Amino acid sequence: MFGSNILLPCLLTIAANTAPLPKVQATALDLLEKHCVRCHGPEKGSGGLRLTTRESAVKGGAEGPVLKDGDGDATKSLLLRAIGYGDPELEMPPASKLNAGDIAIIETWVKNGAPWPKSRRLGSGTWWAFREVKRPAVPEGTASSPIDRFVDQTLRDQKLSPVAEASKATLCRRVTLNLTGLPPTWSEIQAFVSDADPGAYERLVDRLLASPRYGEKWGRHFLDVIRYSDSTGFEQDPFHLDAWRFRDYIIKSFNDDKPYDRLVREMLASDELSPDDPAARVGTGFLRVGPNRDFLNRNEEVNRVEKLTDFVETTSAVFLGLTVGCARCHDHKFDPIPTRDFYRLQAIFEPAVYDNIVVNYEANKGWERSQNTREFKLRQLAKPLSDIYDRVRKKYPKENVLQLRKYLSAKEREDVARLEQTIAMLFLNYGPPPTAPGVTDAAPVAPKSFVAVRGNAKIQGERVNPGFLTVLGGGDIPDAGPDSRTTGRRKALAQWMTRPQNPLFARVMVNRLWQWVFGRGLIATANDFGLRAGLPSHQLLLDWLSAEFVERGFSMKAITRLMVTSAAYRRSSQPNRGANDLDPENLHLAHFSRRRLLAEEVRDSVLLSSGALNPKMGGMPVVPPLSPSELFGIQGRPEDSWPVTPDPEEYARRSVYLLNLRTFRPPMFDAFDAPDGLASCPRRHESTTAPQSLTLLNSDFMVDEAARLARKTRSSEGVFTSVLTRLPRAEEKKRTDDFVRRQTQALGSRERALAELARALLNTNEYLYVD
């Protein structure tokens, strides 16, 4: 099992990588980039001067051209005069004079006609998102929450006025669904509404954040982003058998409020940082639960490269909000990410090999013993089974192997069924292996790394060292010391990534938290903070939150609590008249943005309303039965690809625990925009389609749960309050009674009529949307 999982099978033949690279001399353009474009760049163009491209530099600023003087003499150019500090009126950079060596480089460059490749665009490196976070002052104002001070200021600037606070019942439903993915019950709403204590809302928030349901909802958000799945994708879509341990690790990390920087360090390099802590080591499962096509094994090199690409792309998108994937083939068109940087990052992951982490040593001993027994029994059982098929196959040599079953005699059929059942039981009683998927390095040294020219691994380009993105300060990772067990590359990455000075690490995550609370991030493209992303809707707020996140020890719960207790969050979802014209996307948060339930929330809410929800946490993926029609199209034989869990109690578990395949989603999840796990999903669609309505109206699941709800409540008021968590208004009561009476006549039974009422109410917008 261990041997077959090696990612890089050829590591033992590596020669030590010791030759240092010659240090590349800074060019004049690098110096301009470093010292000038902060003020004379794309965001600010001080004095009308932007030193971003050759054209803009030649054009000059308010004081005319800077590369030559009026007579076309480069030696007397404005630029050289400014950096020469000869004129006290004109000293650049203003902070301090450049050193003599740097001045000489720029002088030579200007005298040579200032060569400037077209592709080189300066200043993208000083993009706001690449600058360190500086805690901004909280604006003046009356609001107690700093978040509101920032939001209110923009509202004032935009001449928009915020709406009033939502009703208590609305607020209770909003925050409960937001933090736990489940609606509150009617009695929970009643208790909250009648609680007149001024701190009641904060207490509700604290209770929800402390609920284990929180990790199930927020862990699922994060699983979207880190492209989690229980299968590998591609042909036959093989299972990631123990990926669920990583899923449970994420849920637990959220519930424990594990500091985000620690979580990410564990995900990138717990094998190097805390090799003796099995619970932390599960984190490197991050690099195992992605898509791979190891199964198509005649393309090993392609598979290896694609896996590395997934590591680099996902790591950069998730933790840095950067789309480095473009740089695999060419320098990034918009962001300052050269191809070389892509391969420097890739080199960090190249030594990684699959590792199975024993999470419970004692259990593992027992498991290994039982595995031996089981394999012995399996061989005993497999022999008579294959004998039967071999006999049939000899008779029908041309038939497809999978079709042989139909030629079995009645006796053979019986024998086969018995043997297959025994084998199945052997597996079922066997339980999950006490291991989790992870990675580690095969050795402390790794082969040399090279740029793949135009992304083609067959064309070896420039040699690169493992290292970090130039735009974020760059730097190479030194070789590991002689005593090291690993290369130390991912450890270095983890430390570099999570350092408080990293301008993107905190920003990107607080923006996700904001999106999960408000529906839209301060930057809408949560996986892209590059130049195409534009400016945040509230730039200072984003920075304030980022600084706060760092200061509060990367506590996600603390920041989330700040957000959901803000007045901005508590506003009604009823906009002011005309607000949709002034601010159609509600960027400025004058009201709360209504949203549809997520796919998992639809299913989990229905289970909660019907009383069926099984709150059991964690464990192997649950596979509820689906009809042949629902399973139509799944790869392979449905009984193999969708192996139904034996215990029916499990079918009503929360959706996050259901088997999550890359090439097949249960139809309800498919209809309601659940992610496919094929790549990082930063934000789900919220589509409105006819298949959604058909699913909610007619699927077995909805019909069964509606009937259960009717059996449980036995009255129209009971059905109404269970679903809509409020009493019907007078005209609704009349409408409801009328409906139940007429459906009772049509269906001949009051219970069936109540089930119809439940089915109808579960289909209402009031149920499917969060005000």
Added chain:
Amino acid sequence: MSIEQFSRRSLLLRSGGGFGALAASTLLPSASSGAVSPLAPKPAPFPAKARSVIYLFQHGAPSHVDTFDPKPELQKRDGQSLPSSLAAAIKTSFIQDPANAKILGSPWQFRPGGKSGLLVSDLFPHVRERADELAVIRGCYGDVFDHSPAMYLRLSGAQFPGRPSLGSWVTYGLGSENQDLPAFVVMTDGSMKSGPPVYGSGFLPGSYQGTLLRKAGDPILYLKNPPGIRDTTQKRTLSFIEQMNRDHLTDRAEDKTLEARLLSYELAFRMQAAAPGAVDLSKESKATRDLYGIDEAPTDDMGRKCLLARRLVERGVRFVQLFSGTNVGTDWDDAHTDLVSSHEKMAKKTDKPIAGLLADLKSRGLLDSTLVVWGGEFGRTPIAQGRNGRDHHPYGFSIWMAGAGIQGGRALGGTDELGVAAVEMPVDAHDVNATILRLLGYDHVRLTYLYQSREYRLTDVHGDREFSSRLLSV
């Protein structure tokens, strides 16, 4: 993305792309609605040759040298080895050493069909009679030799799952002319090596997802009322939902998404009314059913699918994606071990229905506005796997197109004399997809979708060898 957001976006898209404003006629007839369905028909930016597409995908990959690419040289050298230069070009799934494998001549005769005399093998006698409609593209090639990546590549432009499929792109670009039926319909024989992502909508909104017609149970999932619920009961429940939703909307009138959901129930109801009729083949005459081979043993299933395809495009469905073959039953890939029986089995199932489809579309005047595409994920090796098998072969193979004003009865492009490599008019999956888009009135570089700050297109950075003008020229 909500329907309401869509309308804003599509306007932006159009003004940005210079396609002109959204026509008022694209608004759905809905009581008070400003909501625009994402599936409302949209005019193509360029004159279109085709209004609909029927893509007959051959799952498992049929052999080109045994169907539409005759190679007399292969017969002559049967049993010999490939020249080493050609053998070196072949890397594939099972044949480990192509230099030592033997050339395998085709067991089938090629004969001229139609007035044009286009050569088609004896595997497809019925299709051969329609030879004058076919433009065979013999210079197809790809760079992956495993099924699932190759299927993704052909149908979504990337060898990894997760990108929108061709049908989703087309529906996104053009919407649908029938709002009571799904815009993009998929029919399969069951499990496929690629799984459902090959007809998925990827990062496009769910509205552009293919609707899979199921063999078992309802043709469209959840279309039928729950057990024991008659139409009148269902109607009463629906109208109760509508009343509740209208009340709910009263003080939320600004929210187009909520309105769109009301509309989605209306659509669901209309679909419940329209779909059973659309898929009901019993109204078709015996002559028509016979034309497709319905009620005859090997052709019945494919015959029904092809007839259904015609009924759907007749009703304005934009894209019908049909797959022949399944990896838990019969498909073209059984050729690994037995070329003759696998190909005869698959050809017998599909030949008459496909020929029937072409004839029927033609006689109803639908062929001019319908593009029919036939092809698999790759071809098969001209050398033998084992004694009587052929392995996967993406380096040169054939597909054909018909309808949409294409000048048929001819072959374009070609492979070398042994059918190994595409040498004349070589075209890859992107070129083919660009051509399909062009026939529908779209320039493939301009059909884009902004996802995570990047404008994606079906053809990525490829598709320069779009060849619609070759297909259309006399």
